[in-house]
Amino acid sequence: MVGATGPVVVVGAAGQLGQAVVRTLGRRWPVTPLTRADLDVTRAADVRATIAAIAPRAVINCAGFNHVDRAEDEASLAFEVNGIAVRTLARAAADAGAALVHYSSDFVFDGETDRPYRETDRPQPQSVYAASKLVGEWFAMDAPVHYVLRVESLFGGVDKQSSSFDKIVGAVAAGGPVRVFVDRVVSPSYVWDVAEATARLLETGAAPGIYHCVNSGHATWQGVAEEVVRQLGVAAVLEPIRLEDVKLPAARPRYCALANDKLKAAGIDMPAWQDALGRYLASRDGGAGAGARD
Ligand SMILES: NC(=O)c1ccc[n+]([C@@H]2O[C@H](COP(=O)([O-])OP(=O)(O)OC[C@H]3O[C@@H](n4cnc5c(N)ncnc54)[C@H](OP(=O)(O)O)[C@@H]3O)[C@@H](O)[C@H]2O)c1
Numbered sequence: 001m002v003g004a005t006g007p008v009v010v011v012g013a014a015g016q017l018g019q020a021v022v023r024t025l026g027r028r029w030p031v032t033p034l035t036r037a038d039l040d041v042t043r044a045a046d047v048r049a050t051i052a053a054i055a056p057r058a059v060i061n062c063a064g065f066n067h068v069d070r071a072e073d074e075a076s077l078a079f080e081v082n083g084i085a086v087r088t089l090a091r092a093a094a095d096a097g098a099a100l101v102h103y104s105s106d107f108v109f110d111g112e113t114d115r116p117y118r119e120t121d122r123p124q125p126q127s128v129y130a131a132s133k134l135v136g137e138w139f140a141m142d143a144p145v146h147y148v149l150r151v152e153s154l155f156g157g158v159d160k161q162s163s164s165f166d167k168i169v170g171a172v173a174a175g176g177p178v179r180v181f182v183d184r185v186v187s188p189s190y191v192w193d194v195a196e197a198t199a200r201l202l203e204t205g206a207a208p209g210i211y212h213c214v215n216s217g218h219a220t221w222q223g224v225a226e227e228v229v230r231q232l233g234v235a236a237v238l239e240p241i242r243l244e245d246v247k248l249p250a251a252r253p254r255y256c257a258l259a260n261d262k263l264k265a266a267g268i269d270m271p272a273w274q275d276a277l278g279r280y281l282a283s284r285d286g287g288a289g290a291g292a293r294d
């Protein structure tokens with residue numbers, strides 16, 4: 001995107017990641033935020049016309065159908081939003097000469113491993129949602145300049161503090177009890193760090209491709225909760241549970257740490273998730289969004 005002109009278009013701009021991306025990229029470039037009300041990404045003709053009229057330097061796709069369990073019964077909708085719409089966006093970006101940033105998920109992997117996944121590892125989706133995200137990755141590559149950023153367990157959005165991570169923080173702060181998986185391993189992703197990495201990839205003109213864009217390190221959900229307890233300095237009752245204790249419609253991968261060395265090699269060193277947690281907790285004291293790097 002070096003030397004490119006035009007604004008940056010953000011679709012799905014009202015989501016937890018979308019809001020952070022709009023604010024963070026807005027400090028570098030003119031940004032045109034488009035919420036679902038402004039542009040439904042499944043309406044292909046509208047997408048093509050909108051992108052052509054704006055002639056952006058980059059299109060950032062923060063829209064997604066993220067209801068992992070509902071997707072089992074709403075496969076068509078999941079594939080429309082997470083797959084087909086990405087193809088439309090990618091082709092519209094290509095026609096406009098714009099870069100495309102698309103966010104994917106750790107769920108493309110089956111979780112049957114014991115070391116952090118790398119970008120070169122083979123995806124093996126285990127649910128409708130996961131399959132729809134993998135298809136979206138393939139379609140994103142229709143844009144010659146594409147960045148597919150796999151994120152995981154997002155947290156810390158401006159006003160949508162409803163993620164699993166955010167709920168654990170809220171429950172720990174309230175003293176618990178907090179049910180936490182002892183056998184699901186994750187690499188949490190602070191939305192502000194993901195947004196900053198997005199901006200850096202675009203401004204440095206990094207090589208297109210897939211990047212694991214998570215905070216450094218990993219932990220079980222129990223480990224995450226213990227760190228929240230430690231940093232908040234509160235006593236909270238944690239109730240350990242195992243994946244097999246919970247019957248959910250969609251399968252969850254068990255071990256899904258992601259290695260972010262490729263991002264680091266591109267010059268973007270993601271802070272440790274514990275560091276991100278500290279900034280997030282400080283922002284809860286100081287007001288929504290204050291955890292951003294400003
Ligand atoms: N959250 C996570 O932990 C996580 C983990 C892995 C990957 N991801 C990926 O990260 C990205 C951002 O996730 P997020 O947590 O920020 O999601 P989010 O908070 O649910 O935001 C998604 C946004 O997309 C909008 N949207 C849905 N369908 C749309 C459509 N047809 N046209 C336009 N906009 C539409 C939603 O609008 P409405 O609110 O009106 O539905 C919402 O504003 C997604 O690609 C997601 O798959 C997230």
